[in-house]
Amino acid sequence: MIKDPARLQALLATIRQFVIETCIPQEALIDRDDCIPEPLVDAMRRLGLFGHSIPEAYGGAGLTSEELTLVNIEVSQAATVFRARFGGNTGIASESLVVDGTAAQKARYLPRLASGEITGCFALTEPEAGSDATSLRTTATRDGDHYVLNGTKCFITNAPLADLFTVFARTEPDTPGAHGISAFLVERGTPGLDTGMAERKMGQHGSPVGDVILKDCRVPASAIVGGEPGRGFTTAMKALNKQRINLAGLCIGPAIRLVDEMVRYAREREQFGHPISEYQLVQQMIADSNTELHAARALVLETARRRDSGEDVTMEASMCKMFASEMAGRVADRAVQVFGGSGYMARTVAERFYRDVRVFRLYEGTTQIHQLNIAKRTMAARAGALEPGRS
Known part of the structure; x- marks a missing residue:
């Protein structure tokens, strides 16, 4: 809307x-x-x-x-x-x-x-809790009017420079799965909260990623998001559902840029006496890339409009994230191919974007996790839809 x-x-x-x-x-x-x-x-x-x-x-x-x-x-x-x-x-x-x-x-x-006075980060992932976020081990133990947090988060974007951390921890250690998880707002400078050095990464240089280390980190009970314990996983899923649409949009921009760069390079680069833009196999890579980015953009915008209208787009958000992130990877790969040897050199936009977009298929749910989510919701929606004897 x-x-x-x-x-x-x-x-x-x-x-x-x-x-x-x-x-x-x-x-x-x-x-x-x-x-x-x-x-x-x-x-x-x-x-x-x-x-x-x-x-x-x-x-x-x-x-x-x-x-x-x-x-x-x-x-x-x-x-x-x-x-x-x-x-x-x-x-x-x-x-x-x-x-x-x-x-x-x-x-x-x-x-x-x-x-922008403060920078926030979302501290959910742990060494043993990535795709299965419900298996997180960070604990929050009640102590009077406070909670004491212990655990380690990893791969947290902006952790090395963040001022405010939304930390997910288990307030009911004997309750398995999604139940008993709470979200806490923890400010930098709180005793017991530390962030490690920024990780060296394949791409997205300039975007620091690191650990959030909690050791007897004491926060007031009022730091629980929403004021009620046990709702953290539901809160996380609400945030991620919207973020998956956001991330899908963020996959489309690089594809647009790379198609523009492919066209420009193909017109300038000559082989066998002709610009490589005249060769059909180069044209095929450009055509496939432009078609796929248009398909992704249409899917994401439609899903965003439906979310704005109040519809449940949980499955469609997974579709957006999965399709757009995979699309960006394919377009980046084709860009390197069109650029040829130059595309493998660090001085080119094709090489840089090839590294940068690779992580899109990993965070906010891997492609494989989204495939499982989509399949489960598709089969649940179709269950009983076909009457006996009908094809």
């Missing part, structure tokens, strides 16, 4: 200008130095990029799912690390508060997240 078309078009035009004039020229430098310069982060704050999905009442833009998808497509046509820097605040790190936070929690944190 688009609330104000003129306002949205103005926002998209501003973002497009920022991406072209500010972000893209600094891609190679950030990839090399593994750091986004602070003046650039300040520019993101001034543009309001940290608060797109946060309600207007708390200083954000209050974008709908469809509007946010269109913004994500624009933003991600530059290296994906730019969006990762503010993406937690306008996505998964704030969504738990938006959907389930108490009035006091929202008032305390959402305006600061929206302005």
Whole structure:
């Protein structure tokens, strides 16, 4: 749903200008130095990029799912690390508060997240709890009016620089599975909370990822998201359901950029006396890539509109994330192929995006986990739909 078309078009035009004039020229430098310069982060704050999905009442833009998808497509046509820097605040790190936070929690944190004053992160994954998040081992033991947290989270985006951590822990250690998990808001500086060094990664250099280490970390009971223990897993799934649509949009931007780069390179590069754009097998890779990105964009925008209308799009969100992330990987692979030997060199956009988009098939649920989710929901929906004797 688009609330104000003129306002949205103005926002998209501003973002497009920022991406072209500010972000893209600094891609190679950030990839090399593994750091986004602070003046650039300040520019993101001034543009309001940290608060797109946060309600207007708390200083954000209050974008709908469809509007946010269109913004994500624009933003991600530059290296994906730019969006990762503010993406937690306008996505998964704030969504738990938006959907389930108490009035006091929202008032305390959402305006600061929206302005970019603080950076949030979503600390769910553990060494033994990745795809099976319900097996998490981090504990939260009640001690009077407080809880004491112990455990380790891993692969947490922005953990090395985050100011606010949404930490998922088991408040009922004897209760297996999703029950008995609670979400806690923990501020940096809380005794017992530490973050390790940023991990070295295949791609997305400039987007720090690391551990969140909790050792006798004492927080008040009021730090539980929503104020009630045992609702953490439900909160996480609400946040992830929206984030999977967001991430699918973030897979489309790189595909658009790479198709543009393939076309440009194919027209300039000559072999056997002709631009390689004249050869049909090169054209096939460009055609397949452009077709797939259009299919992904149509699927994601339709799902976003349905979410805005209040429909349950849990299965469709999985479809979006699975299809768009796999699509981005195929397009990046074809881009390297079109670029040939140059595509394997670190100086090219094809090589950089090939590394950057690979993680899309891993986080927010691996492709295989989404395939299982889609299959289960498809079979459940079809159960009993066919009468005996009908084909």
